[in-house]
């Protein structure tokens with residue numbers, strides 16, 4: 001199957017069309033019309049991970065996706081947005097996006113949370129790729145200072161300004177991902193929002209909460225992860241009790257993340 005277009009920039013609908021074609025067809029060729037070197041390079045990056053062959057030409061063949069050269073050929077803002085949107089759907093590229101945003105330890109933790117979330121997802125009939133993606137992205141703003149997080153909170157959701165400093169990154173990351181990275185998977189955003197407080201009952205939120213607290217690099221061998229692999233709700237309940245005990249021991253308070261700042 002040949003898909004022709006200008007792809008400068010690649011639009012979300014075009015990416016989705018191509019990805020769907022790849023799922024249904026064996027040989028997908030993308031014919032880029034009137035190519036500019038810069039956009040070809042960008043397109044190669046955006047389509048990375050999809051089994052397509054890129055060709056260039058002047059006359060359309062097969063399905064024509066765009067019927068005129070994009071008016072925004074040199075509109076870099078649109079290009080950046082389109083390429084970011086494509087990157088956000090590709091776990092391999094996402095690793096490259098998050099690595100410079102965190103230190104080595106946090107990066108390895110994120111990979112480990114992603115792997116753990118993927119395994120939990122597989123055990124419970126949830127999409128492992130999206131669980132993996134949630135793991136990769138959950139601590140994307142962990143490096144932000146409290147002031148930086150507060151600045152985002154003041155702009156988007158000031159009800160969390162009084163949350164403990166160490167969990168503010170959970171409440172700001174979804175706004176950053178939505179506004180700056182054009183990431184729109186609301187279930188993943190919700191799971192990230194609640195990855196510190198564990199307050200969402202959504203299956204992906206449960207998976208991410210448990211994966212974050214019991215990924216193997218944390219070296220907490222209390223059987224909770226194993227329980228969660230078999231029974232997610234039971235694992236979650238055990239973890240909640242454990243977190244509660246930890247809060248009482250460490251801070252002398254109970255429910256410091258709970259009952260407020262939801």
Ligand SMILES: [Fe+2]
Nearest residue numbers: 138139170196
């Ligand atoms: Fe976190």
Ligand SMILES: [Fe+2]
Nearest residue numbers: 109138139212
């Ligand atoms: Fe984390």
